[in-house]
Structure formats: C-alpha cells, structure tokens
Amino acid sequence: MMRFSMSTYSSLGKKIFMGFTGLLLCGFIVIHLLGNLTLLISDKDPFNKYSHFLTVELGNIIYVAEFILAAVFLVHFIYAIVVTINNWRARPQSYAVVKNAKHTSKKSIASS
Numbered sequence: 001m002m003r004f005s006m007s008t009y010s011s012l013g014k015k016i017f018m019g020f021t022g023l024l025l026c027g028f029i030v031i032h033l034l035g036n037l038t039l040l041i042s043d044k045d046p047f048n049k050y051s052h053f054l055t056v057e058l059g060n061i062i063y064v065a066e067f068i069l070a071a072v073f074l075v076h077f078i079y080a081i082v083v084t085i086n087n088w089r090a091r092p093q094s095y096a097v098v099k100n101a102k103h104t105s106k107k108s109i110a111s112s
Contacts, residue, residue: 014083021076028069 035054038046054062 011083011086014079014086018076018079018083021072021079024072025069025076 035047035050038050041047058065
C-alpha cells in the first residue's frame with residue numbers, strides 16, 4: 001500500500017486530494033447558505049442566533065476557521081494548476097475534433 005506522503009506526489013493522489021478539498025469548499029458553501037437562508041424567515045430570531053453564534057460564541061476560533069478555509073482554497077487552486085499543467089505535458093497534442101461528418105450524415109449538435 002502506498003504511503004500518504006507518496007500518494008500526494010502521484011497524479012491520481014493529486015486529483016483525489018483536489019477532490020477532497022473541493023468537497024470541503026462545497027460543504028462550507030452549503031453550511032453558509034443554510035445559515036444565510038434564515039434571513040428569509042419572517043422571524044428574525046434564527047438569524048440573530050446564527051450571527052451571535054458566529055461572532056460571540058465561537059470567539060477567536062472563527063479566525064482559525066477562516067485561515068483554514070483560505071488555506072484549503074489556496075491548496076485546491078494550486079493543485080488545479082499543477083494537475084492541469086501535468087495533463088498538458090502528458091498530452092501536448094489535443095484530441096482530434098470532427099467538425100462535420102461530411103456526405104449525407106445526419107450528425108447534429110445534439111448527437112455530437
């Protein structure tokens with residue numbers, strides 16, 4: 001079995017790690033969206049409790065969470081660039097694309 005440190009250097013390991021960081025970012029967006037959707041409720045108490053929890057009860061932990069979120073975003077962005085460049089190097093010639101099938105073909109945009 002491959003060690004974790006070795007798997008982060010492989011192409012597949014980078015893609016798995018990038019997928020994991022993408023899931024973390026999506027999770028943040030969903031949780032943030034759910035908290036902000038409480039604004040749509042006519043009663044303002046749920047949003048006030050949510051904002052009080054974030055600002056007062058979490059205290060300085062919120063700054064740690066923001067730092068972790070920024071780090072996850074940065075790692076995801078860097079890995080995306082690295083994986084894309086490695087994919088370009090692995091196949092410098094792009095795939096052949098057939099614009100039309102010529103003759104009496106019934107090829108359409110939908111069938112492409």
